[in-house]
Amino acid sequence: MKPHDMGVLFDECAGSGTTVHLDRPFDIAPDGGVEYGVAELAALVRDAAGWLAAAGTRPGDRVAIVKANHWDYDLLACAAVRVGAVPAQLSAHLSAETLEVLLKRLEPAVLVTDVGVLERGRVEGADLGSFARRVLALDGSAPGALTMDDVRGGPVPAPHRRADYAPLIIHHTSGTTGVPKLVVHSTRTIIDKLARFETNRVPRIGVRTDDTLLNASSYAHGRTFCWTASVMCLAPRRITFLTHQDPDRADPLLRAHPPTVVEALPATFVRLQPLTERLDNPFRRARLFISTYDAMHPPTIRAYLTASRRRSPLWMQGWGQTETGPLTFRFHTRRSLHSKYSRKPDTRNLGRPVPVKTRLRVVDPDTLRPVRRGQTGLILTRTAALCLDYVGEHERYEAKRVGKWWNTGDLGLRNRDGSVHLLDREVDRITDLSCLELEDVLEDRLAAADECVVLGCPGVPPLPVVVTEDGSLDHAAWRRATRDLPLLQDPVGLTWSEVPRTGTGKVRRYALLEQLTGRTDTSGTGRWT
Structure with a gap:
């Protein structure tokens, strides 16, 4: 089976034998327990469609969803699609100021949220509910908001069909450099061109019916919506969901259902890494690890591949964007990551473009003309999965298009074999250096580091930030690790919680730079962020 209409996805997959296990009950069904069959999920989506209709949602409306992190983001999105609306999934990790900007752009008919989000908005000076015609609070009462008791019990609307090229769903970008962009996708771009491709049962990397999947993500983001479409059709035996990054809380659930396929945020892989060192680690059966969203560094990949007791586990590293979906894939094995202390670790090579689906070219940032293989430049892509537009920022969208190519x-x-070697975001670039490559080397050499971040400032050497459990630094270890590296400023030690992050765990580099130096200027232009 291939996915197409997300409004009836769970109905069409209801006969599968997949069992879903949650680390906590859904926010839309707090009394529903932590285990579901697909038929029960389908019933929950139908019920949610009735709630949205009772709240006044009509075909063509936008429905904004912003709540605590859980997979029911996608159940609510499917319910909105069923009634003909366009769901916009917004992370509750965003500041109230940012949510205010995004809601103004969206002008939603209904805002589905929780009391905590509304209260945090009021504390931060933003009346988030004022930007929607109706507000539905999932977990209690709030001034001017409908409660669940107000919308339960109504009729379930029949599925509303839409054109494949019409807006289907809206997601926001990570927002590492400012207010996120609101990305509009259609059924044709995100489902037909991306999710359907993932339903192919490719040997070794395809999902099998006897698999136990673990997904630990930020469920407001576009990757999970696409993943939901494909995985429901592939019907694995079990799916386990994690909504947090606490290894001690995750351990019992993962031991009860040891995963064979793991997909998680890069930051979540880092936070759960202590579990790989336990005697009976929960990743012992894993045959495939999948990472997207952000750069992965060698020590973390190496730790998970070593933790697996499979003969030849794989790590699949994807690179792409909310606007385009995946652009390249690269596979890592235990053997490919055995070399330590390399000046240019292999994780910066992101592999070749997705066959048949994606084309890439590298161009001069000033002239936008193609450069030779091996020469650094801006990466452009050409893909049929490109999003339709940015909500409220059409000029910004058009500025990133170069004919049929996307900046x-x-x-x-591009290497001689056609693979892509990623250096930095243009806005983060440092002359003659790569922040990402330096971070790879530092994390490989500093055993106590949970994460290393290198920040570029014009006119001064790069500023390294070393994240450790308690924020302390071993200066002797630092000197050994940097003895053959370019000149850096004295390092700053921070704890994980002291680093500003996005909802997907990415470091907000602008915010961190301002926090540490009071500066926000960078060597890059930022024209294409």
Whole structure:
């Protein structure tokens, strides 16, 4: 089976034998327990469609969803699609100021949220509910908002069909450099061109019916919506969902259902890494690890591949954008990551473009003319999965189009074999250096580091930030690690919670730079962020 109409996805998959296990009950069904069959999920989507209709949602409306992190983001989105609306999934991790900007652009008919989000908005000086015609609070009462008791019990609307090229769903970009962009996708771009491709049962990397999947993501983001479409059709035996990054809380659930396929945020992989060192680690059965969203560094990949007791586990590293979906894939094995202390670790090579689906070219940032293989430039892509537009920022969308090509805003080069070597975001670039490559080397050499971040400032050497459990630094270890590296400023030690992050765990580099130096200027232009 291939996915198409997300409004009836769960109905069409209801006969599968997949069992879903949650780390906590859904926010839309707090009394529903932590285990579901697909038929029960289908019933929950139908009920949610009735709630949205009772709240006044009509075909063509936008429905904004912003709540605590859980997979029911996608159940609510499917319910909105069923009634003919366009769901916009917004992370509750965003500041109230940013949510205010995004809601103004969206002008939603209904805002589905929780009391905590509304209260945080009021504390931060934003009346988030004022930007929607109706507000539905999932977990209690709030001034001017409908409660669940107000919308339960109504009729379930029949599925509303839409054109394949019409807006289907809206997601926001990560927002590492400012207010996120609101990305509009259609059924044709995100489902037909992306999710359907993932339903192919490719040997070794395809989902099998006897698999136990673990997904630990930020469920407001576009990757999970696409993943939901494909995985429901592939019907694995079990799916386990994690909504947090606490290894001690995750351990019992993962031991109860040891995963064979793991997809998680890069930041979540880092936070759960201590579990790989336990005697009976929960990743012992894993045959495939999948990472997207952000750069992965060698020590973390190496730790998970070593933790697996499979003969030849794989790590699949994807690179792409909310606007385009995946552009390249690269596979890592234990053997490919055995070399330590490399000046240019292999994780910067992101592999070749997705066959048949994606074309890439590297161009001069000033002239936008193609450069030779091996020469650094801006990476452009050409893909049929390109989003339709940015909500409220059409000129910004058009500025990133170069004819039929899309400017990713990333700097890199094409190797002789056609693979892509990623260096930095254009806005983060440092002359003659790569922040990402330096971070790879530092994390490989500093055993106590949970994460390393290198920040570029014009006119001064790069500023390294080393994230450790308690924020302390071993200066002797630092000197050994940097003895053959370019000149850097003295390092700053921070704890994980002291680093500003997006909902997907990415470091907000602008915010961190301002926090540490009071500066926000960078060597890059930022024209294509």
